[in-house]
Amino acid sequence: MANTFEAWGRKYGLILSVIVGIIIWLIPTPATMTITQHKLLAIFGGAVVAWITIGINFAVSTFAIVTLLYFWVGNPDGKVNKAGELIRNADFAVGGFASSSLWLLVTGFVISIAMTKSGVAKRLALHMMQILGRTPAGAIYASMLANFIIAPLTPSNTARTAAMLPIVEGIAEAYKAEPGKSNFGKALFLATTYTSNITASAFLTGTIPNPVSIGLIAAAAGTSIYTTWSYWALAAVPTNIIILLATAWLLLKLFPPEVKALPGGVEYIKQELAAMGPISANEKKAITYFALALLLWSTDAIHKFNSTMVAFFVSLLIFLPKIGVLNWKETEKSLPWELFVYFGGVLTLSDALMKTKAFEWLIKSLLSSLGLHNIPMIPLLILLIGFSIFSHIIWSTTTAMTGVMIPIYIGLAKALGFDIVSFVLPLAIMMAYALFLPFNTMGNIIMFGTGHYTVTEQLKSSLILGVIIWGLWILTAFSWWRIIGLIH
Numbered sequence: 001m002a003n004t005f006e007a008w009g010r011k012y013g014l015i016l017s018v019i020v021g022i023i024i025w026l027i028p029t030p031a032t033m034t035i036t037q038h039k040l041l042a043i044f045g046g047a048v049v050a051w052i053t054i055g056i057n058f059a060v061s062t063f064a065i066v067t068l069l070y071f072w073v074g075n076p077d078g079k080v081n082k083a084g085e086l087i088r089n090a091d092f093a094v095g096g097f098a099s100s101s102l103w104l105l106v107t108g109f110v111i112s113i114a115m116t117k118s119g120v121a122k123r124l125a126l127h128m129m130q131i132l133g134r135t136p137a138g139a140i141y142a143s144m145l146a147n148f149i150i151a152p153l154t155p156s157n158t159a160r161t162a163a164m165l166p167i168v169e170g171i172a173e174a175y176k177a178e179p180g181k182s183n184f185g186k187a188l189f190l191a192t193t194y195t196s197n198i199t200a201s202a203f204l205t206g207t208i209p210n211p212v213s214i215g216l217i218a219a220a221a222g223t224s225i226y227t228t229w230s231y232w233a234l235a236a237v238p239t240n241i242i243i244l245l246a247t248a249w250l251l252l253k254l255f256p257p258e259v260k261a262l263p264g265g266v267e268y269i270k271q272e273l274a275a276m277g278p279i280s281a282n283e284k285k286a287i288t289y290f291a292l293a294l295l296l297w298s299t300d301a302i303h304k305f306n307s308t309m310v311a312f313f314v315s316l317l318i319f320l321p322k323i324g325v326l327n328w329k330e331t332e333k334s335l336p337w338e339l340f341v342y343f344g345g346v347l348t349l350s351d352a353l354m355k356t357k358a359f360e361w362l363i364k365s366l367l368s369s370l371g372l373h374n375i376p377m378i379p380l381l382i383l384l385i386g387f388s389i390f391s392h393i394i395w396s397t398t399t400a401m402t403g404v405m406i407p408i409y410i411g412l413a414k415a416l417g418f419d420i421v422s423f424v425l426p427l428a429i430m431m432a433y434a435l436f437l438p439f440n441t442m443g444n445i446i447m448f449g450t451g452h453y454t455v456t457e458q459l460k461s462s463l464i465l466g467v468i469i470w471g472l473w474i475l476t477a478f479s480w481w482r483i484i485g486l487i488h
Contacts, residue, residue: 008053009052009053009054009055010053010054010055012053012055013049013050013052013053013054013055013056014050014055014056015055016049016053016055017046017047017048017049017050017053017055017056018046020045020046020048020049021042021043021045021046021047021049022042022046024038024041024042024045024046025038025039025042030365032361033361034078034356035078036073036076036077036078036356036358037356037357037358037361039072039073040073040349040352040353040356040358041353041358041362043065043068043069043072043073043349044349044353044358047061047064047065047349048404050064051397051400051403051404052394052395052400052404054397057338058338058339058341058342058399058400059337059338059339059341059342061342061345062341062342062344062345062346062348063341063345065345065348065349066093066094066345066348067093069092069093069348069349069352070088070089070090070092070093071088073092073093073352074086074087074088074089074092075087075088075089075092076089076092076352076355076356077356092352093348094344094348095347095348095351095352096343096344096345096346096347096348096349096350096351097344097347097348099215099219099344099347100215100306100307100308100309102211102212102215102340102343102344102347103308103311103312104155104205104211104307104308104311105155105208105211105212105336105339105340105343106335106336106340107308107311107312107314107315108153108155108205108211108311109155109156109159109334109335109336110311110315110318110319110326110331110335111153111289111290111293111311111314111315111318112153112154112155112156112159113326113331113334113335114286114289114318114325114326115150115153115154115286115290116159116163117325117326117330118280118282118283118285118286118325119276119280119282119283120283120286120287120290121150121154121163122163122167122272122276123273123276123279123283124146124149124150126167126269126272126273126276127273128142128143128145128146128149129142129143129146129167129171129269130269130270130273132145133171133269134261135260135261136175136184136187136188136252136257136259136260137248137252137257139171139175139188140187140188140191140248140251140252141248143164143167143168143171143188143191143192143195144191144192144195144244144247144248146164146167147160147164147192147195147196147199148195148199148202148241148244150163151199151200151202151203151206152203152205152206152294152297153205153290153293153294154205154206155205155206155207155208155210155211156207156208156336157196157197157200157207157398157432157434157441157442157443158441158442158443158446160196160199160200160443161192161193161196161442161443161444161446161447162443162446164192164196165192165446165447165450167272168188168189168192169450171188171269172184172185172188172189172450172452177452179450179451179452180451180452180453180454182258182452183255183256183257183258184255184257184258184259185452185453186251186255186452186453186457187251187252187254187255187257188452189447189450189452189453190251190255190447190452190453190457190458190461191247191248191251192447193435193443193444193447193448193458194247194251194435194462194465195244195247196441196443197432197433197434197435197441197443197444198240198243198244198247198432198433199240199244200398200432201236201240201429201430201431201432201433202233202236202237202240202241203229203232203233203236203237204229204232204233204297204307205229205297205307205311206432207398207431207432208336208339208343208398208399209398209399209401209402209403209428209431209432210232210428210431210432211307211308212343212346212347212399212402212403212406213402213406213424213425213428213431214227214232214428215347216347216350216406216407216410217406217410217420217421217424217425217428219347219350219351219354220354220410220414220420220424221419221420221421224421226421226425226486227421228307229297229307230297230299231484232425232429234484235425235426235429235480235481235484235486236429238476238480239472239473239476239480242472243468243469243472246465246468246469246472247465250461250464250465250468251461254460254461254464255457282325285323285324285325286318286325289314289317289318289325292314292317293310293311293314296310296313296314297310319331339399342399342403343399343403346402346403350403350406350407353407353411354407354410354411357414359407359408359410359411359414360411360414360415362411363408363411363412363414363415364415375416377416377418377419377422377423378477378487380416381423381426381427381477381487382474382477384409384427385426385427385430385470385473385474385477386470388405388427388430388431388433389430389433389466389469389470390436390466390470391405392433392434392435392436392440393436393437393440395434395440397434397440397441397442398431398432398434398440398441401431401434402428402431405427405431406424406427406428406431409423409424409427409428410424419488421486422486422487422488425486426473426477426481426486426487429473430473433466433469435458435462435465435466436458436459436462436463436466437455437458437459438455438458444458
């Protein structure tokens with residue numbers, strides 16, 4: 001399914017995106033809509049199709065967006081000079097690249113690369129397995145715990161899943177879990193797939209879309225305690241811990257392990273740790289910087305240091321001669337420059353749509369046609385939480401989904417007069433749950449490629465898990481989020 005969709009999208013996606021953009025532009029401009037709003041909605045419509053189909057490279061889509069914003073849209077107000085010529089503003093066309101959230105992507109990856117290249121991430125996972133991995137259930141919980149611990153410093157599902165892959169493959173091999181036949185193998189590898197997505201939801205730095213969401217929320221509502229690293233963790237971690245426990249319970253029920261104790265798995269862990277040898281100086285440095293970043297991020301509500309600036313500071317320490325862990329040359333090839341360029345375009349386009357109130361016009365018109373002017377916030381929020389979780393089925397990347405949906409949710413909050421943070425932050429936390437099909441994220445593809453489970457087994461278990469997750473977040477909305485002041 002994934003290969004068929006991607007092949008079709010890469011072949012026809014760009015053409016389809018251009019056609020969609022042109023069709024939107026050719027629709028007569030309503031009397032209540034400005035020409036600038038119409039242009040921006042045409043660009044947005046085409047971009048959405050391009051992102052979903054991956055009809056064009058993500059970074060290249062930004063070049064198209066910036067070009068159109070400068071040469072065609074010009075400025076957010078549609079201003080012209082005395083000669084009637086469109087005034088073009090370069091800052092308007094590239095404004096998103098000044099966002100601190102964008103730079104958290106790069107600096108967060110620097111810290112992640114330091115953790116991976118130094119060997120700390122692997123050593124941590126192995127120790128967790130050694131402590132808990134004497135039973136199939138323990139091995140699954142250990143893999144989930146290791147994933148959870150490294151999640152705050154690994155802003156990529158793909159990187160985190162790739163780091164876990166050799167560990168869980170070794171455990172499966174030592175436990176004689178034959179791909180496609182062993183229930184333990186199915187549960188272990190599905191648990192790793194789901195955990196990478198769940199831990200991504202728990203932390204602001206757990207996946208790339210999270211800081212982008214916060215950047216969009218902050219641009220619309222202003223920075224506050226609600227846009228800090230610590231508040232995201234406060235709002236998301238408790239429920240996600242419960243979700244992790246529920247995930248392991250569900251998978252062990254759906255795929256009961258063949259045996260109750262598998263000591264061979266522990267022997268594999270011992271061999272791997274012995275091969276790594278004593279903890280190195282670089283690992284000690286990486287642990288120190290990991291702890292420093294985590295301490296500063298978790299206390300940002302007290303000291304008020306911006307999360308991105310903290311990441312810059314820790315990245316500086318990582319690169320400094322003598323005390324550092326990395327050099328720039330070995331790091332630059334591992335940095336996600338494509339995603340950096342892509343999110344710069346997403347932030348720029350989203351900011352333009354917000355400033356011109358194009359989204360607000362679109363959503364108000366939709367609500368008017370549906371008669372939903374007076375719908376209360378909580379019922380709508382509950383419905384959209386479920387929609388956000390299950391609509392991952394159609395997306396091939398959480399990055400594209402976030403770039404499309406968060407601006408729409410912000411516009412919806414504005415149109416209905418809801419508090420932007422109370423309405424949008426809960427929905428931003430849902431952007432990571434790409435649980436359903438292999439093509440939904442690269443991390444999913446990595447685990448699916450091991451052959452331990454089928455598409456049907458993933459879809460069946462993830463649909464049940466999705467319902468559980470939705471239910472737990474509904475309970476959170478009526479309890480924990482009220483206690484911490486997120487929902488009034």
